[in-house]
Amino acid sequence: MLRLPQFGVALPSNVDAVVALLRDNPGARIVAGGTDILPNLKHRLDEPGMLISLAQVSELRSIAKLAHEGREVVEIGAGNTLTRVSEDPLVRELFPSLATAAGLVASPLIRNMGTLGGNVNLDTRCRYVNQTKFWREALGGGCLKSEGNVCFVVPGGRNCVAAMSSDCVPVLISLGAEIVLAGPEGQRVVPAAKYFKADGLRHTVRDDAELTTKLRVPVPTTPRRSAYAKWTVRKSIDFPLVSVALRFDLKSDSVDAPVTELVVVAGVLGAKPRVIAKLDDVIGKPLSDPALSRIVCAAVGKQCKPLENVPYEAPYRRRMFEVFTRRAIAELVAAG
Amino acid sequence: MAEALLSLRINGESVHAAAPAHWTLLEVLRYRLDLIGSKQGCDKGDCGACTVQVDGEPVLACLTLACAAAGREVRTVEGLGWSPEASNGCHPLQDAFDRWDAAQCGFCTPGILMSAEALLRKVGRVVTRDEVREALAGNLCRCTGYTKIIDAVVDASEMLAAPRDET
Structure with missing residues (x-):
């Protein structure tokens, strides 16, 4: 049994009322679905005096x-x-x-x-944070993001990398x-x-x-192919261990058409998602060109540097970022 | 600890209960209304043992604030027995779980029944095994290995589509 800390709940019915409540109650937190904040409160990662529910907005x-x-x-x-x-x-x-x-x-x-x-x-997540208070106490008093002032992911680190x-x-x-x-x-x-x-x-x-x-x-103004690749150990419930979003804008509606613009974004690295840079060589190549997949996957592998802040070894996850990017592009090409 | 008066709709009835504002719907169901069919498992959204339906959608009672459920139709496993499809106080799903031995320790069963009932209602025809797997992907069972649970849900959907005489 995990009890919530004591708090009051406000149930405003429109956005203006939510904003007024936030202004008048510093420290109040917003709760919508509750699936992120309530487990965190049950783990005592915060103890707000008031929750502002969006259930009626x-x-x-x-x-x-x-x-x-x-x-x-x-x-x-x-x-x-x-x-x-x-x-x-x-x-x-x-x-x-x-x-x-x-x-x-x-x-x-x-x-x-x-x-x-x-x-x-x-909220950002870390294997040393999203645990019960009892578990964190066993570490000797939590970390930068909970009760303590040390980082267990980057020893000596002063910046939280959840x-x-x-x-x-x-x-x-x-x-x-x-x-x-x-x-x-x-x-x-x-x-x-x-x-x-x-x-x-x-x-x-x-x-x-x-x-x-x-x-x-x-809304897209050109033909487009887009994909999201996620790797988790179980097929349900889990947070991603590898997470890549891809978007290719094409000159015409075919995977053999040249790419006019592309964006590749990776998550679950640090606190900030990484927009993959230096992909200009891909512009003008057809999406179905194997060279395109090689360039994109190499850039993803080079620029994504996972940390041991979520389960699984960082070097393995780094390889999997490449693998899942390659598979996502192959699926887009196969779908036509 | 100040308690607030909650007015809820549970299994088609209006009920009133006094409970602290920070209590979850699950705590109010179990510790104020004595509806202990919904189980308290992980208590943080991983296991699905506390699944109830709010306005027909299966949700986790352990992560729903009780006061946020006011004015909405809550349905728990206790309400399954007097749904229109039920006969002899037993929903076809419950009957199928019994016949297929789909419950072993039974702790996950109330949550699974509520997820499965929402699936059958949403699909409205005989369901496929993959549809059942997807719909039950948030309900953990540590005993059965799921095979008989899936068998039972498919069987219940067949019974609902074309009732057969099994006396």
């Missing part, structure tokens, strides 16, 4: 295609459950890699509860999504690629007084 649950600043976008409310995101016809048609990623999060039960906004703001473990985040970055925040000063829009920081204690630029209200994903 129905305005966060729309999914709609609309014109925004001269381009077509799909706005996905942050309160949509991951099940809904993975099954929504619009998301499946326009952003298949996002539907895949949302449908691979944890288990069906957790996807029925957990929200897209919660997955974007998922892993950004969201399945949807690498995909949202690869799709060029924007994150819309509501705060006391009004609305703020942050590109997903600039939302994360390399600090496991505070890995997003979201202020404590801000609420993630929606994700704005641009």
